[in-house]
């Protein structure tokens with residue numbers, strides 16, 4: 860995010876704080892920022908898949924891609940930050 864967008868975001872947040880109705884473009888900026896930041900919040904691994912050769916892969920909770928290596932910090936496909944807490948108890952999906 861460049862500094863101009865950051866200033867606009869701060870203005871939108873200040874508007875909310877003082878109770879001013881935010882503009883449509885401010886709402887769009889808040890929505891885009893929220894979406895972009897959600898990838899940085901760790902999401903738990905909850906599912907895995909077993910392929911025909913009996914290889915097991917855990918799945919990304921955001922895009923369902925197979926995670927290449929256990930304990931990988933980020934999904935190589937979508938960039939989602941991953942939380943491996945409790946992954947041994949997750950569900951098989953196929």
Ligand SMILES: [Zn+2]
Pocket residue numbers: 919920921922923924934935936937938939
């Ligand atoms: Zn992913």
